Amino acid sequence: MNIHDVAKKSGLSVVTVSRVINNSPSVREANRQKVLKAMEELNYQPNSAARSLVRGKTGVIGMSITNFNDSFYDRVIRVVNRKLADQGYFLALSIAENEVEGDNFLFQRDRVDGIILLSPLKEEEYVAELKRKNIPFVLLDNQFHHEDIPSVVVDNYQGGYEATRHLIGLGHSQIAYIGGPSVFLSVAERKRGYVQALHEAGLTPFGTEYCGFTVSSGYEVAKKWIREDRLPTAIFSGDDFIALGVVQALREEGIMVPHDISVVGFDDQEFVGEFYPRLTTVRQPEAQMGNIGVDLLLKLIHGEVMPPAVTKLAPQLLVRESTASVRKT
């Protein structure tokens, strides 16, 4: 059942039917009704492959994600989804995994009108490929420098700075930083903020450790410090999961947070704010990130030329229960 059937049924030409489908104004009202009725009766829906073929547009925006069981990503994705829907686009999510070739599928000029890369796995590779294929795309929360591509990130420097200032304000002077993998720009930026805050206060960094963004690696780092009998009085974790692991390791040794040691996380994972000890953390502005990202992408798609730029958004420190004034010894 196709547009010709509708034309036949309504006694008009396919072009008129097409006009009705596309809300063209140049259709006599009486005829519009006839067509609408015929479409209704036949339960007709235009074939999207045919449409895409002739128009060269799909109405689909692809988004490649690696991780979604994570509140930060969850929030960004939902905002993007909603905003795109408002603009008449459909968001097709693709899960990027090392072995799975899903993105090869998505990264085709004729399948999507544009692509959003959220913390992509093989960032450099993807960026090169999309450029080569001439597919409009934006980067969200990218981990490497791409000055020539519209990208939106949180100001990680500021996040690290504020988290550390908060600890200093509580009287801490022995503050350690545990970051994620050191290759990431975000990890380095958070550290830069941490160092700067300490510097301004005339303090020296207690030390930095790099590990994975997981509970278990935070756990390991804290255990190591305990073994070495070398503990700070406050820890800035570049990630909530790491922070949770740290808290767990300390607890197992009878070291209580925040009584003995203060801990700050990053990202405001869903229930770190609900579960003991409620974690002080740095929240990223996911809504802004998603909205700005979509705006940029749509502009790109509509051919607007923009000065390529990195948009940096301000993070927000959420003070909860895992940080307290330094204990007098």
Next chain:
Amino acid sequence: MNIHDVAKKSGLSVVTVSRVINNSPSVREANRQKVLKAMEELNYQPNSAARSLVRGKTGVIGMSITNFNDSFYDRVIRVVNRKLADQGYFLALSIAENEVEGDNFLFQRDRVDGIILLSPLKEEEYVAELKRKNIPFVLLDNQFHHEDIPSVVVDNYQGGYEATRHLIGLGHSQIAYIGGPSVFLSVAERKRGYVQALHEAGLTPFGTEYCGFTVSSGYEVAKKWIREDRLPTAIFSGDDFIALGVVQALREEGIMVPHDISVVGFDDQEFVGEFYPRLTTVRQPEAQMGNIGVDLLLKLIHGEVMPPAVTKLAPQLLVRESTASVRKT
């Protein structure tokens, strides 16, 4: 740049090029090489809209999800993604939200070859629509009865039964159940298992509460019980989030898990096993669920007729630290 350009460049016809693209055997090896070379040089990729149009197949499987920041869903989705990729299909995820019409987009016969519904939001509505549109689909973790549609669920009855047996085995006799929203089949089934286990042991249910699948609602229920001074010695929560809320509420009142009260969860959320107290929980066989679901869907797509049936999978009890022998009073 299209197939005609490749044909011209390689000195052969478009049909031959098409044959090469589709790995048809009836192409002389020398010509195949010519075509391959031309494709390579032109950086050619076949237009998928045109392909879909003529073949009536897209190679896309849609999956409607509501919630993904959840380990259970995460695991199922990843398995499905991998398995579909292995079979040459692309998984397009669509986030179903009340206001967002994404699924209307996905639910079109010419956009996808099939659909997987994972715990759909408006289950009845979706099922009716997909049936009407004659789109092959399967249900995963569905919450209502649909005997005539291929669906895969965990045996929730058994999950409730085993969790409760475990608590009984630890000497508990005052065991409460906190389920999710009572409309859900899964919630009722878990309760049925809970009641049956108690019954077999000659015990009477301590009581049942229904609430949302969230930390805060678990918290509320526990607080209410505390206010009423009416606490069981063990609690079976139909969800890990609820369990976490319960633990938190109890802790705030100085009631320790598992010392004073034992708690069992459901779903094995990512870090309930890493964070204190490591939660005893019921794990669903996500891998099986995803694999079987994909198998069923592909059979449906290939026109195989199957006796429509609900596949019930066995859950697995993971005993950790949140359950202990009942305290002698």
Next chain:
DNA sequence: GACAAAAGTTTAAACGTTTAAACTTTAAAA
């Protein structure tokens, strides 16, 4: 070296839309 069969290639039509250009009807103006 002629002939048949097999292998490989091409022509032509189809998939279901949209769009520019041509045509026809209707409404307004003279």
Next chain:
DNA sequence: TTTTAAAGTTTAAACGTTTAAACTTTTGTC
């Protein structure tokens, strides 16, 4: 009324593939 402009409709071509059927070349047999 006729003329003209505006409004509405249709014809024809295009989008980039695949596929059946027709055709041509190659290979093998006698």
